[in-house]
Each structure stands twice: as structure tokens, then as C-alpha cells.
Amino acid sequence: MKTLFFLLIFFTCINTQAQVSDDQIKSLRTAFYTEALSLSPSEAEKFWPLHNKYEKLHDSLYENQWCYVKNGLETLSELSPTETDEILTAYVAYKDEKAHLKKQFITELKDILSAKKILQLKKAQRDFHIMLFEEYKNKK
The missing domain is CATH 1.10.287 (Helix Hairpins)
Incomplete structure (x- = not known):
């Protein structure tokens, strides 16, 4: 939940900036996926390199x-x-x-992950793209 709050604050702050860097998006995506999947430390250690x-x-x-x-x-x-x-x-x-x-x-x-978490990853990927698209639309 803290991560989602962070994302909300981050998107509010970048709303005033002209462009978001790839590194910022990757950091947001990492936080978003980690939160959505509830990755344990051992899962995260194996998941992120893969x-x-x-x-x-x-x-x-x-x-x-x-x-x-x-x-x-x-x-x-x-x-x-x-x-x-x-x-x-x-x-x-x-x-x-x-x-x-x-x-x-x-x-x-x-x-590394259960079938449920793999499907949660797919959902997190979709949700993250929708969130980015909505943020982009709102900037116009």
C-alpha cells in the first residue's frame, strides 16, 4: 500500500514536469510489480534478474x-x-x-513463482501500462 501511495505522489509531482525518464519509469514499474506480486525477498532476488x-x-x-x-x-x-x-x-x-x-x-x-503470481504479473503489467497511458492523457 505504501508503494501505491508513493506512485500516486510521484505521478502528481511529475505532472508538472515535461518528460519522465526511462529510469524513473523503470523504478516505478519495479515498485508497482513488487507491490502487486507481494514478492518475498527470496522471490524478488530470483525474479528481478530473470x-x-x-x-x-x-x-x-x-x-x-x-x-x-x-x-x-x-x-x-x-x-x-x-x-x-x-x-x-x-x-x-x-x-x-x-x-x-x-x-x-x-x-x-x-x-520461481506460483501460477497465480505469474498471472498477477500479467495483470500488473497491464495495469501499469494503463496507469502510464492515463497519466499521459491527463498531461495533454
């Missing part, structure tokens, strides 16, 4: 594959049929790899 590992893998996948697809979508009208086919193939490969990473992460999480 979470950070998969976050880096996801970020790398995004940079290496999704950015290529995204750039192709932005120039779609200028692309040849061959180029659009390559981008579509890259899109499918990106989605497959992303799903594979999620499956690996969940498989490894099962050694």
Missing part, C-alpha cells in the same frame, strides 16, 4: 526486428511487392520470436 534478462532480450528484438517492420510500414506506398513481402515475413518472424520469448520467460518463472 525479468531484466527477458526485458533486454525483448528490447533487442524490438530494435533489431520491429524497427525494420515499422520503417517499412511508414514507407509502404513506396515499396515494391518484393519489399512488402520481405517486411511481412519480418513481421511474422518478429511476432513468432516475441511469443517464443514470452513462453521461455513463463517457463523459467514457474521455477
